[in-house]
């Protein structure tokens with residue numbers, strides 16, 4: 214049944230974004246692969262309640278997709294977003310570009326991308342998918358993964374040459390690692406959650422807001438964002454506290470309260486959301502978790518990647534990109550180690566941990582930046598100076614957002630470099646203010662003589 218070598222297959226747990234991409238990488242290396250997914254096949258049965266959910270795809274994700282020859286196909290599914298379109302409560306929205314004119318991030322359908330990855334993986338004869346078969350246990354030392362058929366309740370055991378846990382933030386494979394000795398694990402929830410809503414297309418099938426932007430309504434303690442879809446709709450997400458004194462999900466109990474809240478806080482969006490109150494009460498309120506753990510492997514035969522290893526809050530638009538980059542990094546380590554899984558998985562933990570921690574921190578900070586800082590004139594002024602510095606000294610000065618989003622520089626390096634740049638900019642601005650003050654003083658003295 215396994216054409217490559219008679220070895221047991223690689224077993225991938227989770228046919229989400231990272232699991233499906235990793236299955237392609239392993240198949241292209243000549244390994245046989247079995248992928249086990251807890252949910253039904255999304256190409257056949259509706260998932261996520263049929264809502265269209267989109268994600269921002271950027272350089273790291275595109276690089277990983279290019280590694281298996283999918284970049285061109287994926288680009289056709291994308292809508293470029295060139296900057297943040299900031300919507301104040303009153304007045305016209307204005308665009309803050311993300312970078313140079315040729316730099317943009319991409320809005321893509323989660324389901325469309327996941328389906329493409331599964332179908333591409335399945336086109337390799339040595340790849341098999343099994344749906345509705347969640348992983349229930351892993352024998353870490355023997356490399357045997359156990360699954361349960363959701364319909365027949367039958368138990369299935371699969372010996373693997375490598376078990377790859379790509380089963381998301383609530384990973385069963387990681388939970389098994391947590392029960393092994395001296396395992397480091399940390400999870401932290403934000404006090405804020407999110408709810409997905411929508412803006413439909415116009416009567417002639419047109420976009421009702423600027424198509425090529427990520428729209429943000431920053432309101433300090435909460436925010437609304439919207440990303441475009443190919444069918445001219447927008448997927449809108451409200452991020453807000455679950456409960457508390459100010460605005461919160463808890464405080465919005467009736468249709469009238471939701472309607473009044475949107476009318477007051479996001480008047481231009483409210484005017485474009487005819488199904489607002491239905492969406493609000495039909496769609497679940499999601500929580501936002503950061504997960505840090507180590508190591509990402511056990512012995513020679515078990516590893517985790519993607520959200521299973523390092524779930525991050527979504528505010529840098531990097532969770533999927535980092536999960537895809539895990540695949541690129543692991544593939545390069547397999548190249549280096551001649552497909553010795555034991556050495557490659559140990560090297561993966563070694564190489565990836567600091568970078569995963571760094572993007573976890575950056576993503577948390579970016580929530581403050583998106584919901585509050587973007588509305589401050591000082592923030593906009595600093596960003597402008599950074600863009601000018603980058604234009605004149607492109608190798609010496611790179612804004613943090615560009616390092617994270619438009620490069621494959623390791624996240625930890627980007628974070629350290631940005632901290633240095635930040636200090637330099639602050640010192641430079643203080644020096645400029647002091648210098649200007651001294652010049653004014655000298656002028657006043659000269660005039661008074």
Ligand code: FAD
Nearest residue numbers: 227229230231251269347348380381519520530532533534
């Ligand atoms: P998942 O996509 O969660 O896939 C895990 C898969 O494993 C699923 O199919 C699940 O059904 C399956 N599974 C779970 N348990 C089991 C089990 N026991 N056995 C078998 N299968 C199992 N990232 C970006 O890069 N850009 C964005 O713009 C962005 N926006 C986001 C917005 C929101 C609101 C949220 C919540 C996240 C966002 N992310 C974004 C993050 C991104 O969604 C995740 O980082 C990404 O989905 C991780 O991929 P994954 O394959 O590791 O996990």
